[in-house]
Amino acid sequence: MKSDRGDIELAGVCKSFDGATYVVDGVNLKIADGAYCCFIGPSGCGKTTILRMIAGHDDPTAGEIVIGGQNVVGLAPVQRRTAMMFQSYALFPHLTVRENIAFALRVRGQSKSDRLRAADAMIEKVRLTQFADRLPAQLSGGQQQRVALARAAITEPRVLLLDEPLSALDEQLRVQMRQELRRMQQELGITFIHVTHTQLEAIALADLVVVMEQGKIKQAGPAREVYAHPHDRYVAEFMGGQNVLSGRVEKVNGASFTLARAAPDGIEVPLRPRSAVSVGDKVDIAVRRDDVALVRPGRDLPPGCTTSLPSRVLAIEYQGYFVKVMLDTVPDDEFVAYVPEKTFFADPFAVGDVVMATWATGSALPLA
């Protein structure tokens, strides 16, 4: 029985091309019908392989892929009712925009007049009417992407798979096409799975962000959760926006513990609910870069701040609405404060200045 639902379940999905190393290693994930899901990770982490397995271009070595309640392993893309948008779009160079979009209907044996009418309706949807008779080579990157989107959407898929769809575009266009992807997803009301290695793209678009490393899922959740509450050091560093510090637990005091550090009194960190640490454990913590405040030595700390780390300013970058201040707080590791522009220029620091880096105790986050 065919279902129109586009919910996806990956159960124990593994993929090995050589039988020895696993590119995808035991992935379990549920994606709701009509969700916008982004897979993110460095190149070679297996995210594209997962996409290709959902699309039916690669078969999993083990595990099940269920779409709309039906195990689709072994089925062709058309039978799965998935459609893929390839990284460089893979538009057929010898066919016009209209013929490219009508291709799926042509191979199904639809009559020429029917399929061209359907294609024209789709062309209108992606606002390419005046380019219908052009060849792909005569279109800009953004227009090519729209053709690719229309060509995939005309098959009425339950799931649309996008392999780094924005990587071929320049920065400005990328932001614009990003919005267009989101608009199309809402218009079509189907599940989108989007592979990217750009953090900003993932959190701007996705309902569900899946962070991957070496074939495994590191964290999957809503964009804000993954960004603001990373599970571990890897996710915190990969998603960015966080400073990661590590140290040994010196003292456990009820709802918080103290991390031994160079700071005179250590760093006080609230405990995660339902987690325990004991004295002597090595623990990583994350502090958001925009939570870090910089105070000149000898001045009072802002209210709520108990920790302050003496640091030297290494570099300053003006970013517009904030100023990025790089500090030597942590040896051999980045420590950055995002200071609001107005705050910074009220009492600007210079490279080489000694400052105290501080943050509200409650905003430190212990990592797994």
Added chain:
Amino acid sequence: MSAVLADMPKGDMSKTVAPATTKAIAPSMGGRPWTFYVLATLFAAYVIALYGPMFCIYILSFQDIRGGLVFPMKGHSLHWFVDLFTQVRTGDVKGSFDRSIKLAIIVTIITVVVSFLAGLGFRKRFRGDTFVFYMMIGSLVAPGLVLGLGTGLLFQALGLNASWYTSALGAQLSWTLPFGVLVMFAVMSRFNHVWEEAAYDLGASRWQSIRLVMIPVLAPGLVAVALFGFTLSYDEFARSLQTAGSMNTLPLEIWSMTLNVTSPSLYALGTVTTIVSFVVIGASLGTIVLIQKRRGSATKG
């Protein structure tokens, strides 16, 4: 192949020199550096050396009945062309011409089909692919005359009659197939396999993906392979010499005429075969240009 044609510099040579370079080499005559004139002279000498001998033949073929085999030119008429196709003593020109054309067409078809299939086969690596490749290329290295001789001997040993459509066909394919396959590999290297994947994703069967995507995309390359097959076969001599059997192909006929015909009809034959070659090459290039033009002009429709 289409790429090679497309990449050929258009316009005059001076345009390929960057403006800055032109100024740097300066002692110029009318804006061109002296190197232009040296290279242009060299090129002219090359063209004369290349086409001069052929033009001697063409010019001498238009003499009248008093014509001889050497300059000076004696009158002008089409006498020797008429003589060529009417006189029996000049040999079976018409028959050998027919055979050569038919043979070239058969060779072309087989070369295109086999090269295309080999191109498909070699898209992915497989066990022993290097061995198969070198086996294919090997016959390019073998001297044509020896290969033809061997083919003739083999047919004799097997008790088969050598003829232009069996042994000569085989001997010629040993020459055209490796060439065709090499050209096809170059053509295929420009084919993006994601197109095939996209076709599959959109529901095309294997056959539909070949018919609707691969063949149209590769069409200019396939025409180039066909052109190679045809011209290599049409003027093949060494491999046909011992394998054509009792009926001559055109190059063999010309060769035997050089031994016993002492009239300008030999030159007339040279002119006719050249025209045929040019027509074939022109038609092929025209087809390629037409394919590309149709793709290019689809915008204005």
